[in-house]
Amino acid sequence: MADEAKGIGLYGDSWxxxxxxxxxxxxxxHRPERELVEGRFAGAECVECHQGVTPGIVNGxxxxxxAKPAGAAAPVACDGCHGGDHQALRFPTPADCGxxxxxxxxxxxxxxxxxxxSHALAMERAVDAKHFVDKPKAEVASCLQCHSVxxxxxxxxxxxxxxxxxxxxxxxxxxxxxxxxxPDDETYFASAHGRRYLAEGAGWDWSKPLVKGNYPVPxxxxxxxxxxxxxxxxxxxWKFGIREVNPRTAENxxxxxxxxxxxxxxxxxxxxxxxxxxxxxxxKRAWAMLYEAEAILRDLRxxxxxxxxxxxxxxxxxxxxxxxxxxxxxxxxxxxxxxFYNVSGIERDYFEMWYFDGLGAYKAAAHGAxxxxxxxxxxxxxxxxxxxxxxxxxxxxxTAERAAGVRADPGPLWLRGPYTDLNRERx
Amino acid sequence: MTDTAAGRLGPxxxxxxxxxxxxxSLAGRYALPIQLLSLIAFAWxxxxxxxxxxxxxxxxxxxxxxxxxxxxxxxxGIWRITAERNPYTRRRLTVLVACVTVLWWLIPWLLPxxxxxxxxxxxxxxxxxxxxPGTLTFFLVLGAVLLFGRRVICGWGCPCVGIRxxxxxxxxxxxxxxxxxxxxxxxKWIFFALYMAAIVVLLFPPNSWSVTYMGIFALLVALPxxxxxxxxxxIGSRGYCRYLCPYGATFGALNRVGFYRIEFDGGSCNDCGVxxxxxxxxxxxxxxxxxxxxxxxxxxxxxxxxxxxxxxxSLAFRDxxxxxxxxxxxxxxxxxxxxxxxxxxxxxxxxxxxxxVLIAAxxxxxxxxxxxxxxxxxxxxxxxCLSS
Numbered sequence: 145m146a147d148e149a150k151g152i153g154l155y156g157d158s159w160x161x162x163x164x165x166x167x168x169x170x171x172x173x174h175r176p177e178r179e180l181v182e183g184r185f186a187g188a189e190c191v192e193c194h195q196g197v198t199p200g201i202v203n204g205x206x207x208x209x210x211a212k213p214a215g216a217a218a219p220v221a222c223d224g225c226h227g228g229d230h231q232a233l234r235f236p237t238p239a240d241c242g243x244x245x246x247x248x249x250x251x252x253x254x255x256x257x258x259x260x261x262s263h264a265l266a267m268e269r270a271v272d273a274k275h276f277v278d279k280p281k282a283e284v285a286s287c288l289q290c291h292s293v294x295x296x297x298x299x300x301x302x303x304x305x306x307x308x309x310x311x312x313x314x315x316x317x318x319x320x321x322x323x324x325x326x327p328d329d330e331t332y333f334a335s336a337h338g339r340r341y342l343a344e345g346a347g348w349d350w351s352k353p354l355v356k357g358n359y360p361v362p363x364x365x366x367x368x369x370x371x372x373x374x375x376x377x378x379x380x381x382w383k384f385g386i387r388e389v390n391p392r393t394a395e396n397x398x399x400x401x402x403x404x405x406x407x408x409x410x411x412x413x414x415x416x417x418x419x420x421x422x423x424x425x426x427x428k429r430a431w432a433m434l435y436e437a438e439a440i441l442r443d444l445r446x447x448x449x450x451x452x453x454x455x456x457x458x459x460x461x462x463x464x465x466x467x468x469x470x471x472x473x474x475x476x477x478x479x480x481x482x483x484f485y486n487v488s489g490i491e492r493d494y495f496e497m498w499y500f501d502g503l504g505a506y507k508a509a510a511h512g513a514x515x516x517x518x519x520x521x522x523x524x525x526x527x528x529x530x531x532x533x534x535x536x537x538x539x540x541x542x543t544a545e546r547a548a549g550v551r552a553d554p555g556p557l558w559l560r561g562p563y564t565d566l567n568r569e570r571x
Numbered sequence: 572m573t574d575t576a577a578g579r580l581g582p583x584x585x586x587x588x589x590x591x592x593x594x595x596s597l598a599g600r601y602a603l604p605i606q607l608l609s610l611i612a613f614a615w616x617x618x619x620x621x622x623x624x625x626x627x628x629x630x631x632x633x634x635x636x637x638x639x640x641x642x643x644x645x646x647x648g649i650w651r652i653t654a655e656r657n658p659y660t661r662r663r664l665t666v667l668v669a670c671v672t673v674l675w676w677l678i679p680w681l682l683p684x685x686x687x688x689x690x691x692x693x694x695x696x697x698x699x700x701x702x703x704p705g706t707l708t709f710f711l712v713l714g715a716v717l718l719f720g721r722r723v724i725c726g727w728g729c730p731c732v733g734i735r736x737x738x739x740x741x742x743x744x745x746x747x748x749x750x751x752x753x754x755x756x757x758x759k760w761i762f763f764a765l766y767m768a769a770i771v772v773l774l775f776p777p778n779s780w781s782v783t784y785m786g787i788f789a790l791l792v793a794l795p796x797x798x799x800x801x802x803x804x805x806i807g808s809r810g811y812c813r814y815l816c817p818y819g820a821t822f823g824a825l826n827r828v829g830f831y832r833i834e835f836d837g838g839s840c841n842d843c844g845v846x847x848x849x850x851x852x853x854x855x856x857x858x859x860x861x862x863x864x865x866x867x868x869x870x871x872x873x874x875x876x877x878x879x880x881x882x883x884x885s886l887a888f889r890d891x892x893x894x895x896x897x898x899x900x901x902x903x904x905x906x907x908x909x910x911x912x913x914x915x916x917x918x919x920x921x922x923x924x925x926x927x928v929l930i931a932a933x934x935x936x937x938x939x940x941x942x943x944x945x946x947x948x949x950x951x952x953x954x955x956c957l958s959s
Contacts, residue, residue, distance in 0.1 A: 154780060256776040257691050265776060272779040390627045428627075 153271035162285065168292035169267060170235030181230040187221020194222070204304035220244070241297045251374035258377035261384045267294040274460040290320035309350035314341065317364040324500040326384070327507050327516070328364070334513035337361040356409045367406050379403055382423070385506040386499075388431045391424045419512070426509040426517060430502050433524045437494050437531045441474045444535055449542045450474070450488045451552070457486045490534040497527035584848045586744035594740070596657050596849045596876045601741035606804065612647065612738045613800035616640040620797065640734055641676035644668060647737035659879040662909035663727060664736060670728040674698040690773040702818060704770040711926075713825065718891035720831025721822040722873020725812065731796065732812060732872065735851075739800070739808030746807030748853050756813055756853075756870055759820040765791060766817035792817065809851045813870060823869025830891040832867035833878060835860030840885040846877035860886070879905050 151159040152172045166173045195202040205211050210220040225236045234240065242249025255264040270276060270291035276284050293299040299320070300311040310316055314332060321328035332338040340361045352358040354366045368376040379402045381391050390396065400420055407416030444450050454474050459466030474491060487495070505520025507513075545551050589599030619639025622628055648668030655661040679699055686697055690705040701708040701724070715723045725732050769788050772781045799811035812819050837860065846856035852870045856877050859866045866877075866886075878886045888905075 154778060259691070259777045259782065265778075268776075268778050388627070390623060392627075393623065 151271060151277075153268060155272065155274070155277045158277045159271075162281070164285075165288065166235070167296075168288035169295040171237040171239070171295055174235045176231065176233045179230055179233060183230055184228045185223065185230060186228060187219070187223055190222035201304050208305045208307070210304075210306065236297070237295060238297055248374040255375035255377045258380065261380075262377055263293045263375070265294060266291040274463070278460050293320065312350050312354060312363060312365050313345070314338070314363045321364070325503045327504050328511065331504075331508045331511040331513040331516050332364065334508075334516055335511050337363075337512065362406075362409075370406055379406070382427060382506065382510070385427075385503045388427065391420075391427070423506075423509045426521075427506060430505055430521070430524055433528050434498055434502055437497060437528050438474075440531055440535045441491060441494055444490070444538060445472060445474050447539075447542065449538045450491065452486065452488060454487075454491075490531060490538065493527060493531055493534065497524060497531065501527050582844055584844070591741075592654050594654065594656070596660065596880045597845060598740075598743035598746075598849075600744055606741045609647075609738050609741050610801065610804070612643050613734075613797075613803070616643055616734060616738075616800065617797040620793065624793075638676050641671055641730060644671045644730060644733045644737050645676075647740075648672075648733070651737045651740055657876065657879055658906045659875050659909040663875065666727050667729075667733050667736065671730045671733045674728070675730050691776055692773055703773075704766075705773060713821075716822045716825045716831075717829040718831075720829060720873050720888075720890055721819070721826045721869075721871065722831070722875070724822060725819055725872035726874050731816065732809075734800070735803075735808040735812070736874075739803050742803040742808045743851055745804065746809065746851055746853050748847070748855070752853050753855060758814045759816060759823075762791070762815055762817035763820035763824070766821065807851065807853070809853075812872065813852055819872065820869065822872075826869050826871060827867060830889070830894070831871075831873070832865050832889050833871065834865050834887045834889055835863075836885045836887075837861060837864065839883045841883055843882070845880050845882070846886060849876040849880050850874075851876075856886075875905070879909075 150156050151161055152169070161169075161173055166175065191202055205222070210224075213219055225240060226233045238249055238252060242252075252264055255262045259265075260269055267288070270287045276287060290299075298306070300316045301307060302310065314329070318329035322330070333342060341363060344360065345363075348359060354363075354369065354372050359366060365372075368379070370379075379399050381396045381399050381403075382389055391400075400417075403420060404413050404416040407413070407419070441450070445454055453472065455470045455472035459470070501520055501523040505517055505524060508516030508520055541552070584597065586598055586600050588602070589595075591601060591605050593599075594601075616639050622639075645668060648664060648671075652661055652664050652668065655664060675698060678697055686700045686706040686708060688700070688703070688706040688709075692700075692703055692705055698708060700706040701712045703709060712724055765788055769785060772784055775781065777785075795815045796811055799806065799815060802810060833856075840857075840860065842857065842861075844857050846860070847854070847858070850856055851874065852872060854866065854868060854870050856866055859868065873888070875888070878888055
């Protein structure tokens, strides 16, 4: 990609895209003028060359509904999505797909109205995060691989078969919905629903739509994208789980009724209510522990026992005003990004408690994986115990230092050096 | 006759102590226990909001959670209505308390339907969303304010005024009325500007900055809202409405450009100044009347105390209806209207109720349309098919 290409989003002036960004956000970064082949081609002519050059793509397309549409509709060939001019080819964006699939595209865009988190806002969420600009490229390169769910449709319907059946299976979701802060895969597969999917799913007819009666147990999309709706936000109560919410606001009560309606496809509504209440109880207990750890950190900050001190950390490059008005952030509530790096050991432990232990327990409770709930809360309790013990030793050290009139210097850590300084010039 | 820089206020009025059941539009001083009771109720309303937003002490959504303020308004409202001696104010308070109870409390609580809207608002409960730019009620209320003045919402339907007219009634007599109290009214335009920026922000999909802005804006509205309640013994019952309310400022701006005003007849006025002394918004009514011949300021929220208390019938409401009929400059007429003796007034009430039923019915059909124009259009279409 040419050097003059700039990033997108709020801080786009401060980072430059890599060539691979062309895939993640084709609407912003695709540069067809690099193409070597000249000329205009129609569908059959494209296939003539490409079945030799890229046979996998052509075979995928041949299996797709695009090649063999139902009824008398004309096939959608290569040039239907990519254009015919080889010097001005397009990488299809959701808008391109929406030219035909406008219902699905409309539902997808509607998700933005619910705010974060949202598939449709995922790209903004990634590149508008300050640490996306501030951290080394190698550490943030993978962000957009999942966050590109906002800017292309083949995150779930992989090219070039674009199969609806594929996206109905849990595997379509767990490419991204896996890993410590959102173990949706583990917790679903550990649930009764997931066990049965693992045992029997291979034999199910995935060409059937996601409606009552078609599947013996629900998969991700059955509940979260009820009846094939292309948005998942209309029932989101606890959302990503990174904040405590009031699960009983008027809005959340509406969402609870929607959940109960989904569960009632197979279960008694009263059971569904009890499951939801159980999730709320689990969250309340988890947040009680998180708040306790956060209070410990606040006390340490108040007594100047955190090294590096929260107020001494360099501000993000775009928060220039913080050079003149430093803000001593700790924990999540005082600025999520501050938890990611340039923090002291005990803060890192709190971050992992909040982001990994807490969210793991949340997803386990939400997906009905009882042992993972137990394990998540064991880990929360252990992390809290560790934070308490570290705080006690920091206090003892601080007392000894004051008595001796010295202060241990932990060195600059990451406050200076390549990790912090060079990234800002090279990103 | 007292002259201040704000203009003539009329004779000096010193509020004297009166029992709660004997209070008049010209506010007297209340017994200390009643003032304390009011402050406790204000604090309870604040606790309800905190619990909804930050504390989550109770799972039950009803009690001491979201709706504390509305329950308090109903409780104090019944007391206030029975104790009120001005029939016009009694009628207004009855409608006000009924609006708060039904539209702001019972409908959003019992019937979970959501409003159609433009922009990126998230789900909006059916009536309270008139605060939120872009919803259906928001536009209906703007139109009504243009035609009939700010009193449509501030005087007759707003819970913010509702709690201040019911719980805040023991603090009416401390309303600041000096030169600076009047000049300071411009401060609300700062909040108005923030509100206008919020309208623009909400027209676009959320990003990190806009989410932060809306969070700060919500706190800038909510914290002064509750702080002004607790400061009522110092700043009067309407400190928030006068100086801080961005919505009141919006409606006030429409007061100016719309059809609403209070006309002043200098010939019949005897400069008694009761109009200035009964105004909770601290408007120098007499001075404005003598100066301009009318009261058309953005601050007037149409409580009607000045009009209905004027012994010389020198003040009269005017709004869009007076394009068709002559304004009535008659206190007896206004009080008769309040007592429900005129059939036309009843028809207005029926038409208003019908409009609300229409909104509610439309929303019922759109039930479940949280933020989804697709679902909404589907629902509205099926509603049309059903009704035809």
